[in-house]
Structure formats: C-alpha cells, structure tokens
Amino acid sequence: MRNAWIICRRELGSYFSSPIAWLLLLMYSLIFGWFFWNYVSHFLVFESEIQMMGSSMHINIDQQIVRPLLANTAFLELFFIPLISMRLFAEEKRNGTIELLATSPVRDIEMILGKWLAATLLYCWMLFFTGLNFVFLFSYGNPDWKMLAVGYLGIVLQGAALLAIGTFLSTLTRNQIVAAASTFGACLLLWVFSWVSSYNSATWAHVLSYISVVPHAESFSRGVIESKDVIYYLSAIFLGLFFTNRSMESIRWRS
Amino acid sequence: MITVQELTKRYARATAVDHISFSVEKGQIVGFLGPNGAGKTTTMRMLTCFFPPTAGKATVAGYDVLEQPMEVKKRIGYLPETPPLYLEMEALEYLRFVGRLKGLSGAELEKRVAFVMERCSVGDVQKKLMGKLSKGYRQRVGLAQAIIHNPDVLILDEPTAGLDPRQINETRDLIKSLAGDHTIILSTHILPEVEQTCEQVIIINKGKLVTTDSVHNLQARARGAETVLIDIGARSGSLSAPSVVEQLSRVAGVSRVTCRAESGDGGVFEIESDRGRLLRGDVARAIVAAGWDLNELRPAAMSLEEVFLQLTGAESAPEPSDPADSGEMAAPEAHA
Numbered sequence: 001m002r003n004a005w006i007i008c009r010r011e012l013g014s015y016f017s018s019p020i021a022w023l024l025l026l027m028y029s030l031i032f033g034w035f036f037w038n039y040v041s042h043f044l045v046f047e048s049e050i051q052m053m054g055s056s057m058h059i060n061i062d063q064q065i066v067r068p069l070l071a072n073t074a075f076l077e078l079f080f081i082p083l084i085s086m087r088l089f090a091e092e093k094r095n096g097t098i099e100l101l102a103t104s105p106v107r108d109i110e111m112i113l114g115k116w117l118a119a120t121l122l123y124c125w126m127l128f129f130t131g132l133n134f135v136f137l138f139s140y141g142n143p144d145w146k147m148l149a150v151g152y153l154g155i156v157l158q159g160a161a162l163l164a165i166g167t168f169l170s171t172l173t174r175n176q177i178v179a180a181a182s183t184f185g186a187c188l189l190l191w192v193f194s195w196v197s198s199y200n201s202a203t204w205a206h207v208l209s210y211i212s213v214v215p216h217a218e219s220f221s222r223g224v225i226e227s228k229d230v231i232y233y234l235s236a237i238f239l240g241l242f243f244t245n246r247s248m249e250s251i252r253w254r255s
Numbered sequence: 256m257i258t259v260q261e262l263t264k265r266y267a268r269a270t271a272v273d274h275i276s277f278s279v280e281k282g283q284i285v286g287f288l289g290p291n292g293a294g295k296t297t298t299m300r301m302l303t304c305f306f307p308p309t310a311g312k313a314t315v316a317g318y319d320v321l322e323q324p325m326e327v328k329k330r331i332g333y334l335p336e337t338p339p340l341y342l343e344m345e346a347l348e349y350l351r352f353v354g355r356l357k358g359l360s361g362a363e364l365e366k367r368v369a370f371v372m373e374r375c376s377v378g379d380v381q382k383k384l385m386g387k388l389s390k391g392y393r394q395r396v397g398l399a400q401a402i403i404h405n406p407d408v409l410i411l412d413e414p415t416a417g418l419d420p421r422q423i424n425e426t427r428d429l430i431k432s433l434a435g436d437h438t439i440i441l442s443t444h445i446l447p448e449v450e451q452t453c454e455q456v457i458i459i460n461k462g463k464l465v466t467t468d469s470v471h472n473l474q475a476r477a478r479g480a481e482t483v484l485i486d487i488g489a490r491s492g493s494l495s496a497p498s499v500v501e502q503l504s505r506v507a508g509v510s511r512v513t514c515r516a517e518s519g520d521g522g523v524f525e526i527e528s529d530r531g532r533l534l535r536g537d538v539a540r541a542i543v544a545a546g547w548d549l550n551e552l553r554p555a556a557m558s559l560e561e562v563f564l565q566l567t568g569a570e571s572a573p574e575p576s577d578p579a580d581s582g583e584m585a586a587p588e589a590h591a
Contacts, residue, residue: 006355010341017343100339100400103303104356105328252306 003106007114008121011088015122020083025126028080032130035072039065040136061141062223066134070151070221073130074213077159078187084122085166086180088115089244093174108248112241116160116167123159127152147223154220157233158213162187164240171247256281256408256438257302262311264297271297273462274311279455281407284434286453286470287442288563294462295442296336299410302440303333316407329358332406332437336413338397342386346377346396349385350403357404367403375399375429391422398429402437409433411441415448427452446563458566465566482528483535486551487542488521494547496522506541508534521550 015021043064050059092098101111137143166183173179190213197209209215216229257279264272272294279285289295301308302315304324318326341349354364372378375395380388385396401409414430415423431452443449449456449470456473458465496514503512508529516523528534535552542549
C-alpha cells in the first residue's frame with residue numbers, strides 16, 4: 001500500500017499545483033457560505049417574528065439550520081464531484097503518463113486506491129471549510145455536535161461513493177469533459193431514482209429507490225447511523241473501485 | 256537478457272505483431288527498426304508489461320512478462336514515444352515521484368535523483384514546471400526517469416523523434432554512454448540512427464520479423480560488392496557503349512559492367528566488383544589507357560537504407576545510389 005500512498009500524494013500535489021483545487025475550494029466555500037448566511041438570516045427573522053407574536057414555541061437550531069444545510073451540502077456535491085474525479089484517469093490517458101504507471105512495479109489496485117483516496121481527501125478538505133461556518137453557530141448557540149458529526153460522516157461517505165463511480169467513469173475516456181459529463185449524469189440519476197418510490201410500490205421501484213443515494217443520506221442528516229446506509233455506501237465504493245479495476249484490465253487487453 | 260519467442264499481438268481486426276522471435280545479449284544496444292506501423296511500439300509494450308501478448312513468450316532478465324510482470328517491471332526502464340511527464344510538476348519533484356514508484360526511498364532515492372539529473376544534464380531545469388520545458392529537455396527528463404532505478408534493461412521508443420539535429424546528437428551520445436550499464440532496445444525508423452548508435456539490428460515490417468543481424472554484417476551485406484559509377488567521354492570521335500563494356504570487363508576483378516546512359520561520345524557505366532575487391536584505381540587506369548576521358552568516378556554502395564527497403568519490401572530502389580544522399584532514393588542522374 002506504500003505505492004497507493006505515493007500516488008495519492010502526487011495526485012493531491014497535482015490538484016493543488018493546478019488551479020482546479022483552489023477553484024473548487026473557493027466556489028464550494030462561497031456557495032456554502034451563501035447557503036449558511038441565508039439559513040441563519042431566515043432563522044433570525046423567524047425567531048423575532050415568533051417573539052413578537054408572544055408565542056412560547058421553541059424553535060430548534062438543529063432543525064432550522066443544521067439539517068437543511070447538510071441536505072444542501074449533499075445536493076451541492078452533485079456538481080462538484082464530477083469536477084474532482086474527471087481528471088483522475090482521463091488526464092493520464094491523454095498525456096500518456098498512464099504508460100509510466102502501468103509499466104512501474106505498481107499493482108492496478110494500488111493505483112486506483114491512491115487516486116480515489118486523493119479525490120476523497122480533496123473533497124474532505126472542501127468540507128472542512130464548510131465546517132468553519134458551523135463554528136459561528138457554536139459560539140452563538142448550542143447545536144447538537146453529535147448530530148452535526150453524523151451528518152458530516154454521511155456526506156463524506158456519499159461523496160466517497162460518488163467519487164468511486166466518477167473514478168470508474170474516468171477510466172473509460174481520455175476526454176475529461178466526457179468523464180465529467182457522464183459522472184454528472186450518473187450522480188443526477190442516482191439522485192432522482194428515489195422519486196419513483198413516492199407513487200409506485202412495485203419491486204423494481206423499491207430497488208431503484210434503494211439504489212438512489214437520497215434515502216440513504218436522510219438518516220445521517222437526522223443524526224442517525226443506520227447500518228444499512230453505511231453498508232450501502234461502502235458497497236457503492238467497493239463496486240465503483242471494482243469496476244475501475246476491471247476497466248483498467250480491459251484497457252490492457254484492448255489497447 | 257531478453258528473449259522473445261513467437262510473440263504475437265492480435266487486435267480485434269488486425270495482427271500488430273506476428274510470431275516474432277529474437278534475443279538480446281546483456282549490455283548490447285539493439286536497434287529496433289521498421290517503418291511506421293510495423294509493430295515496434297506494440298512489441299515494446301509487451302516487453303514492458305503494458306499489455307500482455309496474445310500468444311508467445313517473452314522473458315526479460317529471466318522473468319516471464321505474463322507470469323511475473325512485477326519482477327519484469329522492476330528491471331526495466333521505459334521511455335514511451337511521448338515522455339510520460341506530468342506537465343504541472345517540477346522536474347525534480349517528478350523524478351522523486353518516479354523513483355519512489357520504482358521502489359527507491361530515503362538517501363538512496365536522493366542519490367539516484369542527483370545522479371540521473373547529472374547524467375542527463377537536467378539539473379539546471381530541476382525547479383521548472385515540465386510544461387514549460389522544451390522538447391529536448393522533456394526527452395532528457397524522460398530518459399532520466401527511465402534510468403532512475405538503474406534497470407537492467409532500457410526500452411526507448413523513438414528517443415530522438417521530434418528533436419532538432421543538435422539535440423538528436425546529444426541524445427544519441429547519452430544513449431551510447433548508457434550502454435555499459437544497461438541493455439538497451441531502441442526503436443526508430445531513422446536508419447543513420449541505427450548505424451551510429453546500435454550494435455545489433457532487428458528489422459520488422461508489418462508485424463513480421465524481417466531480419467536480425469549486427470549492424471556490421473548488414474553494412475557488409477550492403478557493401479559486399481563494391482559498385483562504382485563512372486562517366487566517361489571520348490577524347491575525339493565517337494564511343495560505342497558495347498566496346499566500352501567489353502574493354503572494362505577485361506579489367507581484373509570486375510564482375511559486371513552495365514551501361515546506364517549513353518550518348519554518341521560517352522556514357523555512364525556501372526561497374527560491380529568481385530566480393531571484397533577495390534577496383535577504382537584499376538578501372539581509372541584502364542580508362543585512361545584506352546584514351547577516354549574519365550569525367551566522374553564515384554562509389555555507389557548500397558546504403559543500409561536500401562538494404563532496409565529491400566528487406567521490408569517497400570518500393571525498393573533498383574539502382575544503387577550514392578550513399579552520401581542516402582535520404583533520397585532517386586537514381587543517379589545520367590551525365591550525358
């Protein structure tokens with residue numbers, strides 16, 4: 001696994017020596033900051049209205065701010081995941097550097113794990129900056145840190161799973177745009193598959209809705225770790241990386 | 256060091272490499288020669304375990320490319336046609352990365368990085384982004400990358416392609432200087448490159464092995480019989496070609512005389528010698544003795560290029576031409 005770490009470090013270095021990592025960090029932080037500011041402002045207006053009405057209704061910072069924000073973070077992912085994963089293999093194929101990796105004493109799986117790990121770490125780094133917003137909540141209120149932590153765990157798992165799929169799609173092409181577009185399509189499909197369960201109770205509808213990422217994200221954002229959801233994400237990561245491995249093998253047989 | 260037996264690579268529709276067999280001794284520089292699309296890169300990719308052969312067997316340093324690819328990969332350095340550089344990295348950083356990938360670490364890694372940078376003279380660009388390097392420097396970083404783990408075997412795919420003449424010479428010298436420590440296979444479609452750098456030549460065409468021989472033997476094959484072209488004219492009066500042919504054929508050592516161009520008072524003749532005989536002097540003497548003017552006498556030995564063209568069956572030049580302009584296949588001009 002030493003090789004996976006070597007590749008991961010180079011990959012992270014490449015993210016940060018090109019504008020891509022900085023641009024992603026900037027955009028993600030900006031958009032999340034905007035979300036955060038809106039929810040907090042809305043919360044404050046709502047709170048003062050309730051006080052003016054003289055109601056003693058208790059409003060909850062976790063329900064009003066933390067949960068919707070986490071749900072929106074998961075939604076934002078859709079747009080950013082493809083931009084992180086698109087270059088992983090497509091760029092190596094285009095530049096011919098894949099020949100270096102493939103003729104070095106490195107196993108395919110080490111190469112794949114290294115790249116996927118680098119993408120996931122960059123993603124976590126982006127999430128870290130969104131987390132800074134919550135520091136303000138802690139200094140002015142008393143949100144439930146456990147729920148927040150579980151929410152973040154869910155988002156990390158979801159991102160890691162989608163990145164594994166993106167890694168796979170990136171091996172299929174030498175064109176980064178194609179890799180990004182197909183990953184975006186896959187993410188979006190996984191997002192909207194769950195719609196069918198709201199009006200159809202046939203088996204295939206259940207299956208589709210189980211495949212969808214949305215129902216699995218929900219329990220995490222409520223602060224609940226359900227084993228079936230953890231298993232869902234872990235198996236999605238496994239499948240994504242497994243297909244990547246197969247795809248790498250087929251590149252060797254076909255090319 | 257390298258043995259290849261009946262190596263074959265078939266794609267869905269085409270056979271890129273067709274039952275090739277050869278072997279390379281330790282410490283040799285071998286030129287892998289063939290026109291574009293002959294299967295050079297495919298063969299190299301099989302040797303470097305980039306992809307597996309469809310059939311046949313290849314071993315590098317005693318390890319089978321199919322069964323022990325990891326062991327093979329540890330012992331080869333590979334420079335693909337385009338150097339596999341990460342353009343957003345600095346050269347130094349890149350060489351460290353490749354070194355680690357090949358299993359080096361710590362003080363040994365730093366030592367090897369410093370060594371290859373010095374060897375390939377890329378020290379002065381070590382802090383530059385490789386995207387900003389010139390083609391020549393990229394090629395040298397590519398070479399440095401290939402030798403960083405001191406591999407037994409070096410496989411270089413067209414190492415001089417796209418370089419300017421000075422860089423080509425530098426790269427050739429560098430490759431020659433590496434020969435002592437490594438067994439080198441380099442592919443090319445440029446003949447002089449083989450003549451200058453290699454000891455052994457493997458010629459392939461359309462996926463098939465054409466011949467494998469030493470450069471020396473191939474040149475001997477090309478120049479086994481000396482051929483000279485002479486242009487003579489009559490001092491006065493006319494000159495009949497058949498009588499010239501007849502007279503020159505009598506010169507000792509001449510095996511064949513053919514008339515290539517003829518005018519009323521002279522002509523161009525091609526004279527072939529017996530194997531291993533130099534006859535320019537004798538021919539000149541005979542011509543002067545016969546009272547003709549010797550306007551031109553030049554050797555017309557076959558260049559390696561022509562041997563190559565004949566062997567690979569491309570439109571082979573039927574007439575031997577001047578080796579000086581071996582880049583051109585044009586038949587010598589007749590001087591009327």
